[in-house]
Amino acid sequence: MISMNLSLVPLFRLMGTPQGGEGGGASSLFSFLPLIAIIAIFYFLILRPQNKKQKETQKMLSVIKKGDRVVTIGGVHGVIQTVRETTVIIKVDDNTKLEFNRSAIATVSNQAKEEKDEKEPEAIEEKKD
Numbered sequence: 055m056i057s058m059n060l061s062l063v064p065l066f067r068l069m070g071t072p073q074g075g076e077g078g079g080a081s082s083l084f085s086f087l088p089l090i091a092i093i094a095i096f097y098f099l100i101l102r103p104q105n106k107k108q109k110e111t112q113k114m115l116s117v118i119k120k121g122d123r124v125v126t127i128g129g130v131h132g133v134i135q136t137v138r139e140t141t142v143i144i145k146v147d148d149n150t151k152l153e154f155n156r157s158a159i160a161t162v163s164n165q166a167k168e169e170k171d172e173k174e175p176e177a178i179e180e181k182k183d
Contacts, residue, residue: 115156118142122164126154 118124122134124144132144135151143153 114162115159118156118159118162122162124159125161125163126158127160128158130154 118134118137120134120137123131124134124142125131126144130144130146130152132146132152134142135145136143141153141155142159143151145151
C-alpha cells in the first residue's frame with residue numbers, strides 16, 4: 055500500500071495539481087484566457103457585422119414604397135407597383151408584373167435618384183451666376 059501512495063505523487067506533479075490545495079487560482083484563469091480571446095474575436099469579426107447588416111436590410115425593407123427601383127436576390131430589376139404587408143408587386147416590363155416576398159428584395163436604388171434630384175437645382179443655380 056505504501057508503494058501505491060508514492061506512485062501518485064509524481065502523477066499529481068505532472069498534472070500541475072497543487073499540493074495542499076493552495077495557489078492554483080491564477081493558473082486556471084490563464085488557461086481560460088485563450089478561449090475568452092477566441093470568443094471575443096469571433097464576436098467582433100463575425101457576429102457583430104452580421105447583426106449590423108441584418109438591421110440595415112430590415113430598415114431598407116420597411117421603408118420601401120411605390121415607385122422605388124429595386125433589384126431582387128434573383129437579379130430581377132423593376133419598379134415597385136404595389137406594397138403589401140409581406141409581399142410587393144414589381145413591374146418589370148410594360149405588361150409584366152411579378153409578385154415577390156419583401157425578403158426577396160436585395161437592393162433599393164431610389165436613394166441615388168433622390169440624391170441626383172437634390173444636386174441638380176444647385177448645379178442649375180451655379181450655371182446662372
